[in-house]
Amino acid sequence: MEDHERMKDAALLRISNLNTMYGNSLILKGISMSVGHGEIVGVVGESGSGKSTVIYSAMGLLGKGGRVASGEIRYKTQDLLKISAEELRRLRGEKMTLIAQNPMDSFHPIRKIGKELRLFVKAHQTVSYPKAENEMLRLMEKFGLRDGREILGKYAFELSGGMCQRTAAALAMVRKPEVLFADEPTSALDVTVQKQVVEEMLRVREEAGTSILIVSHNIGVISYMADKIYVMYAGSVVEYGSTREIIRYSAHPYTQNLIQAVPKMNQPIFRAAGTAMRAQESSGCPYVNHCPEKKKICEEQMPAFREILDGHYVRCWKSGEVL
Numbered sequence: 001m002e003d004h005e006r007m008k009d010a011a012l013l014r015i016s017n018l019n020t021m022y023g024n025s026l027i028l029k030g031i032s033m034s035v036g037h038g039e040i041v042g043v044v045g046e047s048g049s050g051k052s053t054v055i056y057s058a059m060g061l062l063g064k065g066g067r068v069a070s071g072e073i074r075y076k077t078q079d080l081l082k083i084s085a086e087e088l089r090r091l092r093g094e095k096m097t098l099i100a101q102n103p104m105d106s107f108h109p110i111r112k113i114g115k116e117l118r119l120f121v122k123a124h125q126t127v128s129y130p131k132a133e134n135e136m137l138r139l140m141e142k143f144g145l146r147d148g149r150e151i152l153g154k155y156a157f158e159l160s161g162g163m164c165q166r167t168a169a170a171l172a173m174v175r176k177p178e179v180l181f182a183d184e185p186t187s188a189l190d191v192t193v194q195k196q197v198v199e200e201m202l203r204v205r206e207e208a209g210t211s212i213l214i215v216s217h218n219i220g221v222i223s224y225m226a227d228k229i230y231v232m233y234a235g236s237v238v239e240y241g242s243t244r245e246i247i248r249y250s251a252h253p254y255t256q257n258l259i260q261a262v263p264k265m266n267q268p269i270f271r272a273a274g275t276a277m278r279a280q281e282s283s284g285c286p287y288v289n290h291c292p293e294k295k296k297i298c299e300e301q302m303p304a305f306r307e308i309l310d311g312h313y314v315r316c317w318k319s320g321e322v323l
């Protein structure tokens with residue numbers, strides 16, 4: 001275990017040294033992250049940096065050709081990479097829920113939405129169906145879906161993209177999971193509905209102690225919600241710490257670039273599609289070709305994490321003594 005991971009044993013979810021591949025490409029390169037009980041963790045980074053792949057690795061939902069090559073994903077005492085498919089499916093239904101970037105992925109393809117809710121109630125047995133349905137309808141209405149009862153009688157493919165995303169958000173939250181994975185949960189929504197979804201996620205955390213791992217391009221959403229932020233670049237975490245630290249005192253040139261590129265805090269982070277994945281594949285820092293402060297050593301060696309302030313870690317030679 002690396003130094004920067006030592007304090008995290010009490011975490012509800014702990015990802016250690018995760019390497020995930022699609023085909024022959026190494027997409028996640030030794031990712032470590034932790035999510036505490038009731039903590040909201042934000043993951044930022046440009047398109048293609050591997051944010052969704054972290055979530056899909058944890059949920060056992062990688063697309064075709066995807067596989068975890070090595071690492072550990074520990075939920076409480078269980079290693080999610082070692083439990084049976086059946087156990088993982090059960091956890092996904094009851095303890096961990098997902099608001100997927102493509103909302104269709106949040107639903108069973110040939111099950112009506114009301115049926116999904118019924119199955120959850122049956123499995124969970126801590127809440128009655130009428131109570132769960134009332135809460136579902138309340139959430140849907142909050143998200144601007146007034147015909148909630150009608151939607152419950154439909155399949156996801158019968159809904160428009162925006163309706164599907166709002167319904168997926170409601171279904172993920174009504175379960176009051178222990179961990180909610182939210183992959184761009186507000187991207188297809190207008191600003192008013194975005195705000196409602198964010199407020200309801202905060203409410204679920206407040207009421208049920210739900211831990212949330214949220215991936216978003218919208219740094220406004222992340223800085224408003226998250227307790228802690230991980231910054232990813234080209235499949236690696238380059239910096240992490242408390243939200244205040246990362247937003248105000250970012251130390252990695254990539255994080256600084258990311259934050260400066262957002263003129264207003266409620267605007268999305270720029271999407272330089274593909275840049276991150278085109279990053280150099282050598283043993284040096286993946287950001288070296290874009291870094292205004294690069295030195296020779298940056299081309300040769302990937303720096304280790306250094307703690308620059310309590311709980312604020314950065315992986316950059318600039319913050320070390322070598323330069």
Ligand SMILES: Nc1ncnc2c1ncn2[C@@H]1O[C@H](COP(=O)(O)OP(=O)(O)OP(=O)(O)O)[C@@H](O)[C@H]1O
Binds near residue numbers: 045064101
């Ligand atoms: N099903 C898949 N098959 C092959 N490659 C994939 C698949 N899903 C993701 N990838 C590749 O993995 C890399 C990381 O993708 P990922 O979706 O995790 O990035 P991201 O940071 O979430 O970006 P975005 O915000 O655009 O979704 C990309 O190069 C992508 O092409």
